[in-house]
Amino acid sequence: MGFPALNATGSTAVLVVGAGPAGLMAAEQLSNAGIAVHVCDAMPSVGRKFLRAGIGGLNLTHAENAQSFRSRYSHSESDVDGADGKGVGTVSSWLQDFDADAMRRWAQQLGVETFVGSSGRVFPVGLKAAPLLRAWLHRLREQGCVLHTRWRWVGFSEAHSATTQSGPFHTLVFETPDGAQKVSAQAVIFALGGGSWARLGSDGCWLPVLAQAGVACSVLKPANCGFDYDWSMRLLEQFAGSPLKPVGLTVQDARGQVVFSRKGEALVSRHGIQGSLIYAASRHIRDLIDHEGAARICWDLLPDRTLAQVQTALRAPRGKDSLSNWLRKRLGLEGVRLSLFHELAGKTCSDVDQLAGLLKQLPQTLHKARPIDEAISTAGGVLLSAVDDQLMSAAIPGLFFAGEMLDWEAPTGGYLLNAAFASGRRAGQGAIAWLEARRNSLD
Numbered sequence: 305m306g307f308p309a310l311n312a313t314g315s316t317a318v319l320v321v322g323a324g325p326a327g328l329m330a331a332e333q334l335s336n337a338g339i340a341v342h343v344c345d346a347m348p349s350v351g352r353k354f355l356r357a358g359i360g361g362l363n364l365t366h367a368e369n370a371q372s373f374r375s376r377y378s379h380s381e382s383d384v385d386g387a388d389g390k391g392v393g394t395v396s397s398w399l400q401d402f403d404a405d406a407m408r409r410w411a412q413q414l415g416v417e418t419f420v421g422s423s424g425r426v427f428p429v430g431l432k433a434a435p436l437l438r439a440w441l442h443r444l445r446e447q448g449c450v451l452h453t454r455w456r457w458v459g460f461s462e463a464h465s466a467t468t469q470s471g472p473f474h475t476l477v478f479e480t481p482d483g484a485q486k487v488s489a490q491a492v493i494f495a496l497g498g499g500s501w502a503r504l505g506s507d508g509c510w511l512p513v514l515a516q517a518g519v520a521c522s523v524l525k526p527a528n529c530g531f532d533y534d535w536s537m538r539l540l541e542q543f544a545g546s547p548l549k550p551v552g553l554t555v556q557d558a559r560g561q562v563v564f565s566r567k568g569e570a571l572v573s574r575h576g577i578q579g580s581l582i583y584a585a586s587r588h589i590r591d592l593i594d595h596e597g598a599a600r601i602c603w604d605l606l607p608d609r610t611l612a613q614v615q616t617a618l619r620a621p622r623g624k625d626s627l628s629n630w631l632r633k634r635l636g637l638e639g640v641r642l643s644l645f646h647e648l649a650g651k652t653c654s655d656v657d658q659l660a661g662l663l664k665q666l667p668q669t670l671h672k673a674r675p676i677d678e679a680i681s682t683a684g685g686v687l688l689s690a691v692d693d694q695l696m697s698a699a700i701p702g703l704f705f706a707g708e709m710l711d712w713e714a715p716t717g718g719y720l721l722n723a724a725f726a727s728g729r730r731a732g733q734g735a736i737a738w739l740e741a742r743r744n745s746l747d
């Protein structure tokens with residue numbers, strides 16, 4: 305099936321490629337402005353990752369104050385321009401236009417109320433993505449937005465950019481059920497997602513194609529991910545799949561500075577270690593592995609007791625108790641946390657202070673992140689320095705980028721979706737301004 309609303313020259317004003325939250329949000333801006341917009345997606349249906357996020361309750365955004373909210377974002381060029389450099393500032397500027405409150409109002413306008421959970425995370429009442437997506441797609445179609453599924457963008461045609469009477473056009477090539485199709489557009493918004501959970505559509509295959517075309521990209525890396533660890537058979541047989549809670553986790557950078565320290569919950573998996581606490585620390589762990597070859601993390605197995613309290617508890621006479629019995633009786637340490645202690649502590653000594661020190665700071669060395677496809681999100685992608693404030697490519701005017709395919713990252717907690725929406729909004733508005741400027745320059 306071709307493009308029903310294309311004009312006689314086989315072209316359209318704007319194409320959105322990728323129908324996740326970012327692409328649909330961009331399309332919404334255009335259709336709100338009365339501009340005919342076509343949205344193409346490689347998958348048989350749209351918004352698959354958004355729907356998958358609904359299985360976990362659909363954490364849409366977070367209710368913390370704006371300053372803390374914006375501090376959650378980072379990007380691969382942070383090392384170059386510092387925490388307050390262009391990249392983080394760029395994400396903040398999208399969020400200024402579409403913050404957590406705007407996100408909640410947007411859902412409400414689609415008939416879906418939201419609530420703030422105990423941790424400040426914001427969810428739709430009903431904890432599902434499908435009603436929201438259904439209402440959204442209905443509204444987009446009503447506004448004249450045309451969705452094309454099973455349209456996979458595979459590259460640019462050889463005569464990629466051509467200037468015609470109505471301005472420059474970009475010609476994109478798609479694989480479709482009817483074979484290869486070419487479509488030209490004055491502006492193209494790419495919102496192709498990151499490079500994880502490829503079965504939901506975002507496979508990262510776009511990166512070499514865009515890089516080849518001259519769009520500066522950094523390599524995609526796992527974010528909010530787990531890490532490999534070679535557990536003993538004994539631990540695996542008893543505790544694979546067990547939650548490790550409560551525990552504290554500390555990560556120090558190569559200079560010994562604490563870059564992460566938090567209490568929470570992790571999970572011992574068959575392949576290593578994962579869970580919310582590990583995901584939250586994963587950027588630091590991943591970067592240490594990338595730069596130093598390994599990351600040494602420290603577990604606090606007794607986060608609700610101070611070191612002095614642990615020392616005091618262990619000073620009572622042990623009698624004939626085994627170490628395990630002793631730790632269980634005196635400190636309530638048992639199950640997977642006790643097993644982790646035996647697994648990582650190596651040969652333990654009977655010195656109380658040393659033992660207490662290990663219980664409060666038990667080191668584990670990690671060498672490898674789990675495969676990128678398993679990650680909740682990915683870092684890297686189209687560099688923020690390669691786009692202007694409207695998210696248009698500096699190298700190829702008329703091409704815009706939005707969502708996770710841009711080089712920013714954030715922890716889980718609603719930050720990913722809020723920024724995907726906000727960047728889609730910014731790119732959509734940018735494309736409107738670009739078309740307007742083209743039209744004016746031709747008049």
Ligand SMILES: Cc1cc2nc3c(=O)[nH]c(=O)nc-3n(C[C@H](O)[C@H](O)[C@H](O)COP(=O)(O)OP(=O)(O)OC[C@H]3O[C@@H](n4cnc5c(N)ncnc54)[C@H](O)[C@@H]3O)c2cc1C
Binds near residue numbers: 358
């Ligand atoms: C299990 C899981 C749970 C999550 N839960 C949450 C959560 O609760 N809260 C939160 O904030 N975030 C969550 N996320 C992350 C969030 O879903 C993503 O960050 C968000 O969907 C990114 O939006 P996007 O539009 O940039 O990309 P995507 O949603 O990945 O959409 C990209 C679209 O582009 C299409 N596409 C890709 N390549 C092509 C191509 N070549 N041609 C045409 N189309 C193409 C894909 O089919 C897809 O539809 C979760 C992620 C996962 C995996």
